[in-house]
Amino acid sequence: MDDEINFLETLRALFTSWSKNSWQIECASSADQALEILKTRPFELIVVDVNMPVLDGEQFLRILARRYPDLKKAAITGHATEERRSACLASGAELFIEKPRSAEGLKSVFTMLDELVTWKQQTGFQGMLRRVGLQDVIQMECLGRNSSLLEVQDRQLTGRIYIEDGRIIHAVAGEATGEPAFQQLLSLAGGAFQLQPFEAPPQRTIEGQWEFLLMEAARVRDESSTQTPATEPVAEPGPPPAFEAPAPAPDFSLHVAETLICSGQGTLLYQWQCSDVRARVALMVEIAQQAARVGRLLSLGKFDRLEIQLPASRAVAQVKPDRMVFVQVATKTGNS
Amino acid sequence: MNDTLNQWFANCALTPGILGCGVRLPDGNCMSQSFNDSCPRERLDQSLQSLGDCLSSFPAHGLVPRWLTWTFEQGQLRIALRPDGFLLGLAIQPNSPAAENLDLLTEEFLALNLTD
Secondary structure, three states: OOOOHHHHHHHHHHHHHHOOOOOOOOOOOOHHHHHHHHHHOOOOEEEEEOOOOOOOHHHHHHHHHHHOOOOEEEEEEOOOOHHHHHHHHHOOOOEEEEOOOOHHHHHHHHHHHHHHHHOOOOOOEEEEOOOEOHHHHHHHHHHOOOOEEEEEEOOOOEEEEEEEOOEEEEEEEOOEEHHHHHHHHHOOOOOEEEEEEOOOOOOOOOOOOHHHHHHHHHHHHHHHHHOOOOOOOOOOOOOOOOOOOOOOOOEEEEEEEEEEEEEOOOOEEEEEOOOOHHHHHHHHHHHHHHHHHHHHHOOOOOEEEEEEEOOOEEEEEEEOOOEEEEEEEEEEEEOO | OOHHHHHHHHHHHOOOOEEEEEEEOOOOOEEEEEOOOOOOHHHHHHHHHHHHHHHHOHHHHOOOOOEEEEEEOOEEEEEEEOOOOOEEEEEEOOOOHHHHOHHHHHHHHHHOOOOO
């Protein structure tokens, strides 16, 4: 999108040729024209001139980010400044380019855009088990009712935990499957994991509620740790087991700061590190009452959970007729 | 109404998946806009008052939220309070562009210059 028609036509001719006709290019000389074209069919990439009359490129990029979150966006300008670059990237552009003044420059722009189109964003995240409790990640996935596949690996064992809509439905660890496999994976002292998009498991071997599965795994882990011989080598700090990862693993520090589970009526069933259990139960009851009030006002269906974004942590309060669960997870990220 | 807020409301309306939005002003008055029958304007106002009061009780429990997200089967309510007393309420459809940009919309609201 650019208000300089000649520039657009030059780009269309050159990019079509350089892409060996694999690119189908539409040109728009204004934001409203671009929006009309975007409605006609799916597009992979839009290149936006930042200096446009009426609606400037930054505002237009923000609108695109909301309406077409999967569309890749590049901003282009004849007057590049650091401020403008930051503003465009903050507005959703993946690429910020200065308008080239030569054919070589245009070829370079084409190469960058071609890279952007073919680049696939990596989904999921990765971390190290000795810094992130596996149970912490599972709790967050289950509370968030997510569907995911957790691949776990240490030096001897490889396993997978399948989570569907917040329920643990299958686990495999080496030759073991089901709950024994799940407990084996949660007993690992170190290793690495990757949270992958969900895929259907070959079978379903686990049916229990995740809260009790985690408690049982904790009990098994505690028992096995008291039986560990004194000569058992302690996991040494060092590089995580090799993963075919495109970038160095980020240093995730994530730990559960507090857990509370009570019945639907507010009777305490389990708590860990709650400084004031009575106050926390009172908060859960207040959340349940508030959710019921809003549920009567707005037609949004049954209440599921409240997510609380705190400055350095996050908490989830889930309210069900038979139970209320509160988990607070402190997070910190940095580079190792 | 504050022009900045007005413009922000208008931008919100462009985002697919917004069911309604509202702001409680520091003087306690609410102004809401409904984009879906599931969230009538008057009821959005009442929800905003109620959830705003609930949010203000969190510090007494040792929690000072940047924002709250109330998740229901067919919608989410994002509540965020600015230090100057403006309270945001956004009702959105799950799995929509609005849901994907909920944090961005909230951050935008928190950064708005509303001193005019």
